[in-house]
Amino acid sequence: MTATVYIDGAVGTTGLEIRERLEGRSDIRLVTLGEDRRKDVAARREAINDADAVILCLPDEAAKEAVTLVENPRVRVIDASSAHRVADGWTYGFPELGFDVAGAQRVSNPGCYPTGFLALVTPLVRAGLIKSDAGLVVHGTSGYSGGGKAMIAEFEAGNGSAHRAYALRLGHKHVPEMTRHAALAGAPIFLPSVANIHRGMVIEVPLHAAQLAPGTTVAAIRDALAATFDDTPLVRVSTDDVTLIRIEDDAGTDRMTLHVFGSPAGDQFRLVATLDNLGKGASGAAVQNLNLMIGADPLTGLVC
Ligand SMILES: NC(=O)C1=CN([C@@H]2O[C@H](COP(=O)(O)OP(=O)(O)OC[C@H]3O[C@@H](n4cnc5c(N)ncnc54)[C@H](OP(=O)(O)O)[C@@H]3O)[C@@H](O)[C@H]2O)C=CC1
Ligand SMILES: CC(=O)N[C@@H](CCC(=O)OP(=O)(O)O)C(=O)O
Structure with a gap:
Protein backbone atom coordinates (compact mmCIF):
# COMPACT_ATOMS: atom_id res chain seq x y z
CA MET A 1 0.00 0.00 0.00
CA THR A 2 1.23 3.50 -0.80
CA ALA A 3 1.04 6.15 1.93
CA THR A 4 0.55 9.77 0.93
CA VAL A 5 2.95 11.91 2.96
CA TYR A 6 2.91 15.71 2.97
CA ILE A 7 5.87 17.64 4.32
CA ASP A 8 4.89 21.10 5.58
CA GLY A 9 8.10 23.16 5.60
CA ALA A 10 9.83 21.05 2.95
CA VAL A 11 12.40 23.68 1.99
CA GLY A 12 13.68 24.23 5.54
CA THR A 13 16.71 22.45 6.96
CA THR A 14 14.84 19.55 8.56
CA GLY A 15 12.22 19.32 5.84
CA LEU A 16 14.75 19.12 3.02
CA GLU A 17 16.57 16.25 4.69
CA ILE A 18 13.32 14.35 5.16
CA ARG A 19 12.32 15.03 1.58
CA GLU A 20 15.61 13.64 0.25
CA ARG A 21 15.11 10.48 2.29
CA LEU A 22 11.51 9.93 1.13
CA GLU A 23 11.92 10.81 -2.55
CA GLY A 24 12.05 7.72 -4.71
CA ARG A 25 10.42 5.41 -2.17
CA SER A 26 7.90 3.14 -3.85
CA ASP A 27 5.78 2.87 -0.68
CA ILE A 28 5.31 6.64 -0.37
CA ARG A 29 3.60 9.24 -2.54
CA LEU A 30 5.38 12.40 -1.46
CA VAL A 31 3.55 15.73 -1.58
CA THR A 32 5.20 19.12 -1.22
CA LEU A 33 3.94 22.53 -2.31
CA GLY A 34 5.78 24.77 -4.77
CA GLU A 35 7.38 28.06 -3.79
CA ASP A 36 4.27 30.07 -4.67
CA ARG A 37 1.93 27.98 -2.45
CA ARG A 38 4.04 26.60 0.40
CA LYS A 39 2.86 29.28 2.86
CA ASP A 40 -0.68 29.53 1.48
CA VAL A 41 -3.03 28.38 4.24
CA ALA A 42 -5.72 27.08 1.86
CA ALA A 43 -3.18 25.04 -0.12
CA ARG A 44 -1.64 23.67 3.06
CA ARG A 45 -5.08 22.75 4.46
CA GLU A 46 -5.87 20.81 1.28
CA ALA A 47 -2.51 18.99 1.26
CA ILE A 48 -2.77 18.17 4.96
CA ASN A 49 -6.24 16.67 4.67
CA ASP A 50 -5.41 14.66 1.54
CA ALA A 51 -2.50 12.95 3.28
CA ASP A 52 -2.21 9.80 5.33
CA ALA A 53 0.68 11.33 7.25
CA VAL A 54 1.88 14.91 7.59
CA ILE A 55 5.36 15.86 8.77
CA LEU A 56 5.60 19.38 10.19
CA CYS A 57 9.06 20.95 9.77
CA LEU A 58 8.06 24.42 10.87
CA PRO A 59 8.69 26.92 13.64
CA ASP A 60 6.52 26.23 16.70
CA GLU A 61 3.79 28.77 15.94
CA ALA A 62 3.39 27.57 12.35
CA ALA A 63 3.31 23.95 13.58
CA LYS A 64 0.51 24.79 16.02
CA GLU A 65 -1.39 26.49 13.21
CA ALA A 66 -0.89 23.47 10.92
CA VAL A 67 -2.44 21.17 13.52
CA THR A 68 -5.57 23.36 13.58
CA LEU A 69 -5.90 22.75 9.83
CA VAL A 70 -6.34 18.97 10.28
CA GLU A 71 -9.99 18.07 9.64
CA ASN A 72 -9.71 14.53 8.26
CA PRO A 73 -9.55 11.98 11.12
CA ARG A 74 -7.39 9.68 8.97
CA VAL A 75 -4.49 12.14 8.98
CA ARG A 76 -1.60 11.27 11.26
CA VAL A 77 0.90 13.94 12.23
CA ILE A 78 4.60 13.97 13.06
CA ASP A 79 5.68 17.36 14.42
CA ALA A 80 9.43 18.08 14.30
CA SER A 81 9.01 21.33 16.25
CA SER A 82 9.00 21.74 20.02
CA ALA A 83 5.32 22.78 20.07
CA HIS A 84 3.83 19.47 21.30
CA ARG A 85 6.56 17.59 23.15
CA VAL A 86 4.84 17.73 26.51
CA ALA A 87 1.31 18.25 25.18
CA ASP A 88 -1.63 16.02 26.07
CA GLY A 89 -2.72 13.70 23.28
CA TRP A 90 0.74 13.56 21.70
CA THR A 91 3.07 10.56 21.77
CA TYR A 92 6.73 11.35 22.29
CA GLY A 93 8.56 10.06 19.21
CA PHE A 94 11.32 8.09 20.89
CA PRO A 95 10.35 4.46 20.22
CA GLU A 96 13.50 3.02 21.83
CA LEU A 97 12.25 4.38 25.16
CA GLY A 98 8.99 2.46 24.82
CA PHE A 99 6.67 5.14 23.44
CA ASP A 100 4.03 3.57 21.15
CA VAL A 101 4.81 5.49 17.99
CA ALA A 102 3.41 2.82 15.65
CA GLY A 103 -0.07 3.17 17.13
CA ALA A 104 -0.09 6.95 17.53
CA GLN A 105 -2.11 9.55 15.63
CA ARG A 106 0.00 12.51 16.81
CA VAL A 107 3.73 12.11 17.30
CA SER A 108 6.05 14.80 18.57
CA ASN A 109 9.62 14.26 17.41
CA PRO A 110 12.12 14.74 20.26
CA GLY A 111 14.42 17.76 20.34
CA ASP A 276 23.70 14.07 14.33
CA ASN A 277 21.28 16.91 15.07
CA LEU A 278 19.73 16.31 11.65
CA GLY A 279 19.88 12.49 11.95
CA LYS A 280 18.58 10.85 15.11
CA GLY A 281 18.18 14.44 16.37
CA ALA A 282 15.54 15.45 13.81
CA SER A 283 15.04 14.23 10.23
CA GLY A 284 16.28 10.66 10.75
CA ALA A 285 14.04 10.31 13.80
CA ALA A 286 11.07 11.65 11.81
CA VAL A 287 11.64 9.09 9.06
CA GLN A 288 12.07 6.34 11.67
CA ASN A 289 8.76 7.35 13.25
CA LEU A 290 7.03 7.56 9.89
CA ASN A 291 8.22 4.04 9.01
CA LEU A 292 6.73 2.73 12.24
CA MET A 293 3.45 4.58 11.70
CA ILE A 294 2.90 3.37 8.13
CA GLY A 295 4.15 -0.16 8.78
CA ALA A 296 7.25 0.15 6.58
CA ASP A 297 10.58 -1.54 7.24
CA PRO A 298 11.80 0.43 10.29
CA LEU A 299 15.20 1.21 8.77
CA THR A 300 14.18 2.27 5.25
CA GLY A 301 15.84 5.57 4.39
CA LEU A 302 18.04 5.55 7.50
CA VAL A 303 21.83 5.43 7.77
CA CYS A 304 22.68 2.94 10.50
N1 LIG B 1 17.67 21.96 12.49
C1 LIG B 1 17.68 21.00 13.41
O1 LIG B 1 18.74 20.34 13.64
C2 LIG B 1 16.45 20.67 14.17
C3 LIG B 1 15.26 21.34 13.99
N2 LIG B 1 14.14 21.00 14.72
C4 LIG B 1 12.88 21.72 14.60
O2 LIG B 1 12.30 21.53 13.32
C5 LIG B 1 11.55 22.68 12.93
C6 LIG B 1 12.10 23.17 11.61
O3 LIG B 1 13.45 23.58 11.87
P1 LIG B 1 14.50 23.86 10.74
O4 LIG B 1 14.20 23.02 9.56
O5 LIG B 1 15.82 23.79 11.36
O6 LIG B 1 14.12 25.38 10.44
P2 LIG B 1 14.32 26.23 9.11
O7 LIG B 1 14.23 27.65 9.51
O8 LIG B 1 15.53 25.76 8.39
O9 LIG B 1 13.04 25.84 8.25
C7 LIG B 1 11.73 26.17 8.62
C8 LIG B 1 10.89 26.25 7.36
O10 LIG B 1 9.55 26.55 7.71
C9 LIG B 1 9.07 27.50 6.79
N3 LIG B 1 7.94 28.21 7.37
C10 LIG B 1 7.94 29.12 8.37
N4 LIG B 1 6.68 29.55 8.63
C11 LIG B 1 5.87 28.87 7.77
C12 LIG B 1 4.46 28.87 7.52
N5 LIG B 1 3.63 29.64 8.25
N6 LIG B 1 3.95 28.05 6.57
C13 LIG B 1 4.78 27.25 5.84
N7 LIG B 1 6.13 27.23 6.00
C14 LIG B 1 6.65 28.03 6.96
C15 LIG B 1 10.25 28.40 6.55
O11 LIG B 1 10.07 29.18 5.40
P3 LIG B 1 11.22 30.15 4.81
O12 LIG B 1 12.14 29.23 4.05
O13 LIG B 1 10.48 31.07 3.93
O14 LIG B 1 11.87 30.81 5.99
C16 LIG B 1 11.37 27.37 6.43
O15 LIG B 1 11.50 26.86 5.11
C17 LIG B 1 11.73 23.72 14.05
O16 LIG B 1 10.62 23.71 14.89
C18 LIG B 1 13.00 23.24 14.75
O17 LIG B 1 13.03 23.71 16.05
C19 LIG B 1 14.19 19.95 15.59
C20 LIG B 1 15.34 19.24 15.81
C21 LIG B 1 16.58 19.61 15.15
C1 LIG C 1 22.03 24.93 17.73
C2 LIG C 1 20.61 25.38 18.02
O1 LIG C 1 20.31 26.55 18.03
N1 LIG C 1 19.75 24.43 18.29
C3 LIG C 1 18.36 24.69 18.56
C4 LIG C 1 17.63 23.43 18.80
C5 LIG C 1 17.45 22.59 17.60
C6 LIG C 1 16.36 21.60 17.81
O2 LIG C 1 16.46 20.57 18.40
O3 LIG C 1 15.17 22.04 17.48
P1 LIG C 1 13.93 21.96 18.40
O4 LIG C 1 14.05 23.10 19.32
O5 LIG C 1 12.74 22.00 17.55
O6 LIG C 1 14.05 20.69 19.12
C7 LIG C 1 18.15 25.56 19.79
O7 LIG C 1 18.91 25.45 20.75
O8 LIG C 1 17.13 26.25 19.82
Whole structure:
Protein backbone atom coordinates (compact mmCIF):
# COMPACT_ATOMS: atom_id res chain seq x y z
CA MET A 1 0.00 0.00 0.00
CA THR A 2 1.23 3.50 -0.80
CA ALA A 3 1.04 6.15 1.93
CA THR A 4 0.55 9.77 0.93
CA VAL A 5 2.95 11.91 2.96
CA TYR A 6 2.91 15.71 2.97
CA ILE A 7 5.87 17.64 4.32
CA ASP A 8 4.89 21.10 5.58
CA GLY A 9 8.10 23.16 5.60
CA ALA A 10 9.83 21.05 2.95
CA VAL A 11 12.40 23.68 1.99
CA GLY A 12 13.68 24.23 5.54
CA THR A 13 16.71 22.45 6.96
CA THR A 14 14.84 19.55 8.56
CA GLY A 15 12.22 19.32 5.84
CA LEU A 16 14.75 19.12 3.02
CA GLU A 17 16.57 16.25 4.69
CA ILE A 18 13.32 14.35 5.16
CA ARG A 19 12.32 15.03 1.58
CA GLU A 20 15.61 13.64 0.25
CA ARG A 21 15.11 10.48 2.29
CA LEU A 22 11.51 9.93 1.13
CA GLU A 23 11.92 10.81 -2.55
CA GLY A 24 12.05 7.72 -4.71
CA ARG A 25 10.42 5.41 -2.17
CA SER A 26 7.90 3.14 -3.85
CA ASP A 27 5.78 2.87 -0.68
CA ILE A 28 5.31 6.64 -0.37
CA ARG A 29 3.60 9.24 -2.54
CA LEU A 30 5.38 12.40 -1.46
CA VAL A 31 3.55 15.73 -1.58
CA THR A 32 5.20 19.12 -1.22
CA LEU A 33 3.94 22.53 -2.31
CA GLY A 34 5.78 24.77 -4.77
CA GLU A 35 7.38 28.06 -3.79
CA ASP A 36 4.27 30.07 -4.67
CA ARG A 37 1.93 27.98 -2.45
CA ARG A 38 4.04 26.60 0.40
CA LYS A 39 2.86 29.28 2.86
CA ASP A 40 -0.68 29.53 1.48
CA VAL A 41 -3.03 28.38 4.24
CA ALA A 42 -5.72 27.08 1.86
CA ALA A 43 -3.18 25.04 -0.12
CA ARG A 44 -1.64 23.67 3.06
CA ARG A 45 -5.08 22.75 4.46
CA GLU A 46 -5.87 20.81 1.28
CA ALA A 47 -2.51 18.99 1.26
CA ILE A 48 -2.77 18.17 4.96
CA ASN A 49 -6.24 16.67 4.67
CA ASP A 50 -5.41 14.66 1.54
CA ALA A 51 -2.50 12.95 3.28
CA ASP A 52 -2.21 9.80 5.33
CA ALA A 53 0.68 11.33 7.25
CA VAL A 54 1.88 14.91 7.59
CA ILE A 55 5.36 15.86 8.77
CA LEU A 56 5.60 19.38 10.19
CA CYS A 57 9.06 20.95 9.77
CA LEU A 58 8.06 24.42 10.87
CA PRO A 59 8.69 26.92 13.64
CA ASP A 60 6.52 26.23 16.70
CA GLU A 61 3.79 28.77 15.94
CA ALA A 62 3.39 27.57 12.35
CA ALA A 63 3.31 23.95 13.58
CA LYS A 64 0.51 24.79 16.02
CA GLU A 65 -1.39 26.49 13.21
CA ALA A 66 -0.89 23.47 10.92
CA VAL A 67 -2.44 21.17 13.52
CA THR A 68 -5.57 23.36 13.58
CA LEU A 69 -5.90 22.75 9.83
CA VAL A 70 -6.34 18.97 10.28
CA GLU A 71 -9.99 18.07 9.64
CA ASN A 72 -9.71 14.53 8.26
CA PRO A 73 -9.55 11.98 11.12
CA ARG A 74 -7.39 9.68 8.97
CA VAL A 75 -4.49 12.14 8.98
CA ARG A 76 -1.60 11.27 11.26
CA VAL A 77 0.90 13.94 12.23
CA ILE A 78 4.60 13.97 13.06
CA ASP A 79 5.68 17.36 14.42
CA ALA A 80 9.43 18.08 14.30
CA SER A 81 9.01 21.33 16.25
CA SER A 82 9.00 21.74 20.02
CA ALA A 83 5.32 22.78 20.07
CA HIS A 84 3.83 19.47 21.30
CA ARG A 85 6.56 17.59 23.15
CA VAL A 86 4.84 17.73 26.51
CA ALA A 87 1.31 18.25 25.18
CA ASP A 88 -1.63 16.02 26.07
CA GLY A 89 -2.72 13.70 23.28
CA TRP A 90 0.74 13.56 21.70
CA THR A 91 3.07 10.56 21.77
CA TYR A 92 6.73 11.35 22.29
CA GLY A 93 8.56 10.06 19.21
CA PHE A 94 11.32 8.09 20.89
CA PRO A 95 10.35 4.46 20.22
CA GLU A 96 13.50 3.02 21.83
CA LEU A 97 12.25 4.38 25.16
CA GLY A 98 8.99 2.46 24.82
CA PHE A 99 6.67 5.14 23.44
CA ASP A 100 4.03 3.57 21.15
CA VAL A 101 4.81 5.49 17.99
CA ALA A 102 3.41 2.82 15.65
CA GLY A 103 -0.07 3.17 17.13
CA ALA A 104 -0.09 6.95 17.53
CA GLN A 105 -2.11 9.55 15.63
CA ARG A 106 0.00 12.51 16.81
CA VAL A 107 3.73 12.11 17.30
CA SER A 108 6.05 14.80 18.57
CA ASN A 109 9.62 14.26 17.41
CA PRO A 110 12.12 14.74 20.26
CA GLY A 111 14.42 17.76 20.34
CA CYS A 112 18.00 17.09 19.31
CA TYR A 113 19.55 17.75 22.74
CA PRO A 114 16.81 15.85 24.61
CA THR A 115 17.45 12.85 22.35
CA GLY A 116 20.96 12.50 23.79
CA PHE A 117 19.99 13.47 27.33
CA LEU A 118 17.00 11.14 27.54
CA ALA A 119 18.91 8.21 26.04
CA LEU A 120 21.55 8.60 28.75
CA VAL A 121 19.28 9.35 31.69
CA THR A 122 15.79 7.83 31.30
CA PRO A 123 16.91 4.16 31.48
CA LEU A 124 18.95 4.97 34.59
CA VAL A 125 16.04 6.69 36.33
CA ARG A 126 13.77 3.79 35.45
CA ALA A 127 16.35 1.32 36.78
CA GLY A 128 16.60 3.25 40.04
CA LEU A 129 20.26 4.18 39.47
CA ILE A 130 19.66 7.92 39.16
CA LYS A 131 17.37 9.41 41.78
CA SER A 132 14.55 11.45 40.26
CA ASP A 133 15.53 14.40 42.47
CA ALA A 134 19.25 14.10 41.64
CA GLY A 135 19.58 17.68 40.38
CA LEU A 136 21.13 16.86 37.00
CA VAL A 137 23.29 18.99 34.74
CA VAL A 138 23.48 18.46 30.96
CA HIS A 139 25.90 20.09 28.58
CA GLY A 140 25.47 19.91 24.82
CA THR A 141 27.30 21.09 21.73
CA SER A 142 25.50 21.16 18.38
CA GLY A 143 26.56 21.80 14.83
CA TYR A 144 25.17 25.09 13.54
CA SER A 145 22.56 23.43 11.28
CA GLY A 146 20.70 22.82 14.58
CA GLY A 147 19.67 26.47 14.38
CA GLY A 148 17.99 26.07 10.98
CA LYS A 149 18.34 28.26 7.89
CA ALA A 150 19.05 31.46 9.80
CA MET A 151 21.96 30.03 11.80
CA ILE A 152 23.37 28.21 8.78
CA ALA A 153 23.41 31.52 6.89
CA GLU A 154 25.06 33.29 9.84
CA PHE A 155 27.85 30.74 10.21
CA GLU A 156 28.40 30.26 6.50
CA ALA A 157 28.73 34.04 6.07
CA GLY A 158 31.60 33.89 8.59
CA ASN A 159 29.62 35.54 11.39
CA GLY A 160 29.50 32.55 13.73
CA SER A 161 32.15 31.57 16.23
CA ALA A 162 34.44 28.59 16.74
CA HIS A 163 32.32 27.68 19.75
CA ARG A 164 29.74 29.68 21.63
CA ALA A 165 27.56 29.10 24.68
CA TYR A 166 23.94 30.27 24.72
CA ALA A 167 20.75 30.05 26.78
CA LEU A 168 22.90 31.65 29.47
CA ARG A 169 19.92 32.58 31.59
CA LEU A 170 18.70 28.99 31.45
CA GLY A 171 15.09 28.13 30.61
CA HIS A 172 15.89 26.68 27.15
CA LYS A 173 12.79 25.32 25.40
CA HIS A 174 14.12 21.73 25.59
CA VAL A 175 14.09 21.61 29.40
CA PRO A 176 10.40 20.66 29.83
CA GLU A 177 10.66 17.56 27.63
CA MET A 178 13.90 16.53 29.33
CA THR A 179 12.24 16.79 32.73
CA ARG A 180 9.00 15.08 31.73
CA HIS A 181 10.33 12.18 29.72
CA ALA A 182 13.13 11.32 32.16
CA ALA A 183 10.50 11.45 34.95
CA LEU A 184 12.65 13.87 36.95
CA ALA A 185 11.33 15.69 39.99
CA GLY A 186 13.21 18.87 39.04
CA ALA A 187 14.43 20.47 35.83
CA PRO A 188 18.04 19.75 34.82
CA ILE A 189 20.43 22.65 34.36
CA PHE A 190 20.97 22.72 30.59
CA LEU A 191 24.10 24.29 29.08
CA PRO A 192 23.85 24.31 25.27
CA SER A 193 26.51 25.55 22.86
CA VAL A 194 27.15 25.69 19.12
CA ALA A 195 30.36 24.74 17.32
CA ASN A 196 31.49 25.91 13.91
CA ILE A 197 30.71 22.64 12.19
CA HIS A 198 27.66 21.98 10.03
CA ARG A 199 26.25 18.98 11.85
CA GLY A 200 26.92 16.65 14.76
CA MET A 201 26.36 16.75 18.51
CA VAL A 202 28.03 15.83 21.78
CA ILE A 203 25.78 15.74 24.85
CA GLU A 204 27.18 15.11 28.31
CA VAL A 205 25.75 14.39 31.75
CA PRO A 206 28.34 14.54 34.57
CA LEU A 207 27.39 12.74 37.78
CA HIS A 208 28.70 12.56 41.32
CA ALA A 209 28.34 9.15 42.96
CA ALA A 210 26.04 10.83 45.50
CA GLN A 211 23.50 11.38 42.72
CA LEU A 212 23.37 7.64 42.07
CA ALA A 213 22.18 4.62 44.00
CA PRO A 214 24.88 3.50 46.44
CA GLY A 215 27.54 1.30 44.87
CA THR A 216 26.68 2.19 41.25
CA THR A 217 29.51 1.31 38.86
CA VAL A 218 30.30 2.01 35.21
CA ALA A 219 29.33 -1.60 34.45
CA ALA A 220 25.96 -1.20 36.17
CA ILE A 221 25.24 1.97 34.19
CA ARG A 222 26.26 0.31 30.92
CA ASP A 223 24.10 -2.70 31.72
CA ALA A 224 21.05 -0.53 32.37
CA LEU A 225 21.59 1.32 29.09
CA ALA A 226 22.20 -1.94 27.22
CA ALA A 227 18.98 -3.44 28.63
CA THR A 228 17.11 -0.59 26.94
CA PHE A 229 19.07 -0.26 23.70
CA ASP A 230 20.82 -3.54 22.87
CA ASP A 231 18.06 -4.72 20.54
CA THR A 232 17.65 -1.38 18.82
CA PRO A 233 19.40 -0.71 15.52
CA LEU A 234 20.14 3.00 15.90
CA VAL A 235 21.34 3.39 19.50
CA ARG A 236 24.59 1.72 20.54
CA VAL A 237 26.06 1.48 24.02
CA SER A 238 29.81 1.65 23.56
CA THR A 239 32.17 -0.58 25.44
CA ASP A 240 35.14 0.75 23.45
CA ASP A 241 38.09 2.03 25.43
CA VAL A 242 38.05 5.45 23.78
CA THR A 243 40.13 8.37 25.01
CA LEU A 244 38.57 11.05 22.79
CA ILE A 245 35.07 11.78 21.58
CA ARG A 246 34.57 13.92 18.50
CA ILE A 247 31.48 15.84 17.46
CA GLU A 248 31.93 14.20 14.05
CA ASP A 249 31.63 10.66 15.45
CA ASP A 250 28.01 10.04 14.40
CA ALA A 251 27.58 13.03 12.05
CA GLY A 252 26.12 12.09 8.69
CA THR A 253 24.29 9.09 10.18
CA ASP A 254 21.08 8.33 12.07
CA ARG A 255 22.98 6.53 14.80
CA MET A 256 23.50 7.57 18.38
CA THR A 257 26.38 6.25 20.50
CA LEU A 258 26.29 6.26 24.29
CA HIS A 259 29.50 6.20 26.35
CA VAL A 260 29.93 5.75 30.09
CA PHE A 261 33.12 6.71 31.90
CA GLY A 262 34.04 6.74 35.56
CA SER A 263 36.90 7.94 37.72
CA PRO A 264 39.23 5.27 39.12
CA ALA A 265 37.89 6.03 42.61
CA GLY A 266 34.31 5.47 41.45
CA ASP A 267 33.22 8.82 42.85
CA GLN A 268 32.49 10.60 39.55
CA PHE A 269 30.92 9.57 36.25
CA ARG A 270 30.64 11.09 32.81
CA LEU A 271 27.88 10.01 30.39
CA VAL A 272 28.32 11.08 26.77
CA ALA A 273 26.07 10.77 23.71
CA THR A 274 27.05 11.52 20.12
CA LEU A 275 24.54 11.91 17.31
CA ASP A 276 23.70 14.07 14.33
CA ASN A 277 21.28 16.91 15.07
CA LEU A 278 19.73 16.31 11.65
CA GLY A 279 19.88 12.49 11.95
CA LYS A 280 18.58 10.85 15.11
CA GLY A 281 18.18 14.44 16.37
CA ALA A 282 15.54 15.45 13.81
CA SER A 283 15.04 14.23 10.23
CA GLY A 284 16.28 10.66 10.75
CA ALA A 285 14.04 10.31 13.80
CA ALA A 286 11.07 11.65 11.81
CA VAL A 287 11.64 9.09 9.06
CA GLN A 288 12.07 6.34 11.67
CA ASN A 289 8.76 7.35 13.25
CA LEU A 290 7.03 7.56 9.89
CA ASN A 291 8.22 4.04 9.01
CA LEU A 292 6.73 2.73 12.24
CA MET A 293 3.45 4.58 11.70
CA ILE A 294 2.90 3.37 8.13
CA GLY A 295 4.15 -0.16 8.78
CA ALA A 296 7.25 0.15 6.58
CA ASP A 297 10.58 -1.54 7.24
CA PRO A 298 11.80 0.43 10.29
CA LEU A 299 15.20 1.21 8.77
CA THR A 300 14.18 2.27 5.25
CA GLY A 301 15.84 5.57 4.39
CA LEU A 302 18.04 5.55 7.50
CA VAL A 303 21.83 5.43 7.77
CA CYS A 304 22.68 2.94 10.50
N1 LIG B 1 17.67 21.96 12.49
C1 LIG B 1 17.68 21.00 13.41
O1 LIG B 1 18.74 20.34 13.64
C2 LIG B 1 16.45 20.67 14.17
C3 LIG B 1 15.26 21.34 13.99
N2 LIG B 1 14.14 21.00 14.72
C4 LIG B 1 12.88 21.72 14.60
O2 LIG B 1 12.30 21.53 13.32
C5 LIG B 1 11.55 22.68 12.93
C6 LIG B 1 12.10 23.17 11.61
O3 LIG B 1 13.45 23.58 11.87
P1 LIG B 1 14.50 23.86 10.74
O4 LIG B 1 14.20 23.02 9.56
O5 LIG B 1 15.82 23.79 11.36
O6 LIG B 1 14.12 25.38 10.44
P2 LIG B 1 14.32 26.23 9.11
O7 LIG B 1 14.23 27.65 9.51
O8 LIG B 1 15.53 25.76 8.39
O9 LIG B 1 13.04 25.84 8.25
C7 LIG B 1 11.73 26.17 8.62
C8 LIG B 1 10.89 26.25 7.36
O10 LIG B 1 9.55 26.55 7.71
C9 LIG B 1 9.07 27.50 6.79
N3 LIG B 1 7.94 28.21 7.37
C10 LIG B 1 7.94 29.12 8.37
N4 LIG B 1 6.68 29.55 8.63
C11 LIG B 1 5.87 28.87 7.77
C12 LIG B 1 4.46 28.87 7.52
N5 LIG B 1 3.63 29.64 8.25
N6 LIG B 1 3.95 28.05 6.57
C13 LIG B 1 4.78 27.25 5.84
N7 LIG B 1 6.13 27.23 6.00
C14 LIG B 1 6.65 28.03 6.96
C15 LIG B 1 10.25 28.40 6.55
O11 LIG B 1 10.07 29.18 5.40
P3 LIG B 1 11.22 30.15 4.81
O12 LIG B 1 12.14 29.23 4.05
O13 LIG B 1 10.48 31.07 3.93
O14 LIG B 1 11.87 30.81 5.99
C16 LIG B 1 11.37 27.37 6.43
O15 LIG B 1 11.50 26.86 5.11
C17 LIG B 1 11.73 23.72 14.05
O16 LIG B 1 10.62 23.71 14.89
C18 LIG B 1 13.00 23.24 14.75
O17 LIG B 1 13.03 23.71 16.05
C19 LIG B 1 14.19 19.95 15.59
C20 LIG B 1 15.34 19.24 15.81
C21 LIG B 1 16.58 19.61 15.15
C1 LIG C 1 22.03 24.93 17.73
C2 LIG C 1 20.61 25.38 18.02
O1 LIG C 1 20.31 26.55 18.03
N1 LIG C 1 19.75 24.43 18.29
C3 LIG C 1 18.36 24.69 18.56
C4 LIG C 1 17.63 23.43 18.80
C5 LIG C 1 17.45 22.59 17.60
C6 LIG C 1 16.36 21.60 17.81
O2 LIG C 1 16.46 20.57 18.40
O3 LIG C 1 15.17 22.04 17.48
P1 LIG C 1 13.93 21.96 18.40
O4 LIG C 1 14.05 23.10 19.32
O5 LIG C 1 12.74 22.00 17.55
O6 LIG C 1 14.05 20.69 19.12
C7 LIG C 1 18.15 25.56 19.79
O7 LIG C 1 18.91 25.45 20.75
O8 LIG C 1 17.13 26.25 19.82
